[in-house]
Every structure is written in C-alpha cells, then in structure tokens.
Amino acid sequence: MKKPVSKADVRAELEKETARFLRQGGQIKDIPRGVSGREPGTQPPLPNRRLFIEPREPRTEIPEVLAALDARRKLQRVRGGQRKRSRIPPPRRKVIYDDFGEPLRRVWIDE
Numbered sequence: 715m716k717k718p719v720s721k722a723d724v725r726a727e728l729e730k731e732t733a734r735f736l737r738q739g740g741q742i743k744d745i746p747r748g749v750s751g752r753e754p755g756t757q758p759p760l761p762n763r764r765l766f767i768e769p770r771e772p773r774t775e776i777p778e779v780l781a782a783l784d785a786r787r788k789l790q791r792v793r794g795g796q797r798k799r800s801r802i803p804p805p806r807r808k809v810i811y812d813d814f815g816e817p818l819r820r821v822w823i824d825e
Contacts, residue, residue: 736742805822812818 810818
C-alpha cells in the first residue's frame with residue numbers, strides 16, 4: 715500500500731525545489747500586497763454580473779391543489795394526529811461472555 719503524502723513531505727519537497735531553482739540562478743520577485751495575479755487585459759473566468767436583478771414575479775395559485783392541501787390539513791387536526799415515535803433507541807440485550815467464549819449472562823444496555 716502506498717504511503718500517503720504528508721504536509722511535512724510536501725513542504726520539504728517545495729523547499730528543495732526552491733533551493734535548486736535559486737542555485738541554478740533563478741530569482742524570486744517580491745510582489746507587493748494588493749497586486750492582482752492576473753495579467754492585464756485578460757478576461758475574468760466568470761463574467762461580472764449581478765444575480766437576481768430581475769423583479770420578483772407574482773405566483774399563480776392553483777385553487778384545486780390548495781383546496782386539497784387545506785382539506786388534508788383539516789383531516790389531520792380532526793383525527794388528532796398520530797403518536798410520534800421516539801428518537802431514543804430502545805434498550806437492547808447484550809450477552810456477556812467469559813474468557814473461554816461461554817455466555818455468562820444477558821444484560822440490558824441503553825445506547
């Protein structure tokens with residue numbers, strides 16, 4: 715199985731490549747803060763446009779669907795609703811074994 719590359723390995727490799735670049739006569743330019751990394755005159759990757767500039771459109775109501783939803787809601791109120799199930803899991807039985815793998819006793823555990 716291949717060993718995953720750690721951050722320390724990546725950092726050491728980067729320092730080694732930088733030192734090799736400088737030994738071969740390369741120079742590192744100091745770029746002041748706030749200067750863009752894009753070349754002048756190039757287009758940005760995404761167009762600068764504002765989202766959701768259109769006015770909000772009115773919704774069209776569907777009377778049959780709304781009536782069915784209201785009727786279903788009223789029916790649930792009359793029925794009283796169903797009992798909600800608990801999100802707490804019920805206790806379960808666990809077998810305790812001795813050193814030889816023989817069952818000793820059963821206990822109830824809450825999770």
